[in-house]
Amino acid sequence: MADGIEIERKFLVDGLPRDLDWLDERALRQGYVALDGDTEVRVRDDDGSWRLTIKHGGGRRRVEEDMEVDTRRGEALWDLTEGRRVEKRRRRIAYGAAMVEVDEYEGDLRGLLVAEVEFDDEAASDAFAPPDWFGPEVTEDDRYKNRALAVDGRPA
Amino acid sequence: MADGIEIERKFLVDGLPRDLDWLDERALRQGYVALDGDTEVRVRDDDGSWRLTIKHGGGRRRVEEDMEVDTRRGEALWDLTEGRRVEKRRRRIAYGAAMVEVDEYEGDLRGLLVAEVEFDDEAASDAFAPPDWFGPEVTEDDRYKNRALAVDGRPA
Numbered sequence: 263m264a265d266g267i268e269i270e271r272k273f274l275v276d277g278l279p280r281d282l283d284w285l286d287e288r289a290l291r292q293g294y295v296a297l298d299g300d301t302e303v304r305v306r307d308d309d310g311s312w313r314l315t316i317k318h319g320g321g322r323r324r325v326e327e328d329m330e331v332d333t334r335r336g337e338a339l340w341d342l343t344e345g346r347r348v349e350k351r352r353r354r355i356a357y358g359a360a361m362v363e364v365d366e367y368e369g370d371l372r373g374l375l376v377a378e379v380e381f382d383d384e385a386a387s388d389a390f391a392p393p394d395w396f397g398p399e400v401t402e403d404d405r406y407k408n409r410a411l412a413v414d415g416r417p418a
Numbered sequence: 419m420a421d422g423i424e425i426e427r428k429f430l431v432d433g434l435p436r437d438l439d440w441l442d443e444r445a446l447r448q449g450y451v452a453l454d455g456d457t458e459v460r461v462r463d464d465d466g467s468w469r470l471t472i473k474h475g476g477g478r479r480r481v482e483e484d485m486e487v488d489t490r491r492g493e494a495l496w497d498l499t500e501g502r503r504v505e506k507r508r509r510r511i512a513y514g515a516a517m518v519e520v521d522e523y524e525g526d527l528r529g530l531l532v533a534e535v536e537f538d539d540e541a542a543s544d545a546f547a548p549p550d551w552f553g554p555e556v557t558e559d560d561r562y563k564n565r566a567l568a569v570d571g572r573p574a
């Protein structure tokens with residue numbers, strides 16, 4: 263995501279039509295090395311490129327420090343995330359003026375499909391008419407955040 | 419410390435004689451960004467040089483990943499360690515065949531003085547006759563470990 267304001271909407275997807283014209287595809291996985299109050303330490307493998315992120319939210323201080331780590335270190339830290347992981351295949355597709363990312367979860371969350379749409383402004387977000395293969399909107403549902411999915415698993 | 423087996427003994431110090439012939443001195447501080455079970459994420463400033471360490475102990479997995487971070491990032495992470503910090507001035511002195519490190523704590527732990535002596539082997543450790551300015555030995559006292567000092571403060 264670019265810096266600045268993000269406007270995103272998130273939808274469940276029941277099943278994907280066969281004829282979608284994907285722009286690209288990559289494998290993503292992230293896991294939580296430590297969760298301590300408002301601080302999270304996570305490691306992420308974006309198609310073979312590893313990053314370590316320390317994020318603190320809530321309260322007056324907001325910190326997000328993100329750094330590249332080499333594969334050996336990334337994998338060593340990944341070992342510490344067992345039971346707190348999200349693994350998915352991310353594909354992108356253009357839909358009208360919007361870019362849609364579809365995450366197909368793997369591992370413990372296999373079967374979950376979520377589409378995220380990013381908008382330039384509120385007007386575009388409000389005007390968005392979801393394609394018919396989108397299911398219920400879950401933009402405001404915290405259970406579908408990465409951390410919640412990793413820790414609590416797939417919402418019932 | 420070098421890799422391999424460390425043999426160390428730790429002693430409280432009530433007060434330092436004035437005439438000690440220090441070899442060197444540096445400022446150390448470390449704080450805990452996240453503590454989560456057997457995993458700790460800490461940031462350390464060794465006289466202006468910052469490192470981030472993720473350590474997991476206990477159980478069958480032991481991981482210690484240590485990486486340099488720049489000053490801006492070190493200080494940003496330091497902000498997250500409030501209330502879980504150890505700050506000290508470390509001085510070294512030779513004593514017989516042994517190297518003695520004396521840590522004079524600052525900040526919340528001000529007043530605490532601890533000497534650590536490192537040995538090459540068990541025989542040297544057993545034969546060590548502490549100088550008269552050493553107080554009680556606390557080698558086996560977990561309350562004097564960095565993490566305990568940072569979280570629980572000075573032992574009563």
